[in-house]
Amino acid sequence: MDKMNNKREELIEKIREFRLLDDDFMSKVFEDDYECIELLLHIIMGKSDLKVKEAHAQYSIKNLVGRSVRLDIYAVDMLGKKYNIEVQRADKGAGAKRARYNSSVIDTNSLLPGSDINDLPETYVIFITENDVMGGNEPIYHVDRVVKEAGKTFDDEAHIIYVNGAYQDCTPLGWLMHDFSCKNPSDMHYKILADKTRYFKEDEKGVAAMCKIMEELIDGEKKEIALKMLEDGKLQKEEIAKYFGLPLEQVEELANCHAR
DSSP states (O other): OHHHHHHHHHHHHHHHHOOTTSHHHHHHHHTTOHHHHHHHHHHHHTOTTOOEEEEEEEEEEOOTTSOOEEEEEEEEETTOOEEEEEEESSGGGGOHHHHHHHHHHHHHTSSOTTOOGGGOOOEEEEEEESSOTTOSOOSEEEEOOEETTTTEEOOOOEEEEEEETTOOOSSHHHHHHHHHHOSSGGGOSOHHHHHHHHHHHHSHHHHHHHHHHHHHHHHHHHHHHHHHHHHHTOSOHHHHHHHHTOOHHHHHHHHHHHHO
16 A cells, blocks of 8 residues: 555656646646637737637547657647647657658548548647757747748648747747746646646646556556567566566567567
C-alpha cells in the first residue's frame, strides 16, 4: 500500500509541474472543450467571431500507403476551414518538413473519391513553440507560398503559423503564451484556461484522470523499450520482465507479436 501511495504522490508531483506547453497535458485540457479551442484560435487568428463546429485532441489520421500522424488538436470551423494545433518544446519537433507533412496528410484526407479538387478546404498548421524557432524575435510568424518572380502570394490556401512561446508581452497573444508557460493556474490571465488547468492539477477527479494517463504513457514507454530489447536478443524474457516491472505474460505477448 505504501508503495502505491508513494507512486501516486510521485505522479501528482509531476502533474503539478505540467504546463500547457507539455503536449500531453495540453491535449487533455483542450479535449472536447470547444470554448478553450475557440479562445486559442480567436487570439492566434485574430478573429473573435471564429466558431468551431468539430474538434478533437490527439487526433489520428491514418495513411494506408505512408506514415500516419497524430495531431495534438484538430479542429474545423463553421466555414469548413481546418486547423492543426501542435505544441512543441523541442525545436526539432517543429521543423519545416513536419509542418509540410501535417498539411499534406490533412489535405489527402479532406476529399472523398470523385470530389472536385477545388473543394479542398483552407488549412492552417499552427505550431506553438517554447522557443523562438524562427529566430526573428517576433511573437508570431505566418508562412505562405509566394511566386518569387511576381512577388505575390500563391493562393493555395495552405497556411503555416509559428507562435513564439518565449514572446510574452502585454498583448492577448503575449498573455496567452504566458498562460501556456504557467505551472500555477492562479498566475494565468485567461480564466477559462486557469479553471481547466486547476481541474487537472487540484480536483480529485481531474488529478485521477491525469494519473491514469501518465500511468498509461509510462507503461507504453516500458513496452516500447522492452520490445527493442527483445529485438536485440541479448536478454531473456524473464530478465526484461523483472527489469521493467512488467508481467511476464506481457513480455511474452510482445515477443509473440514481434515474431509474427
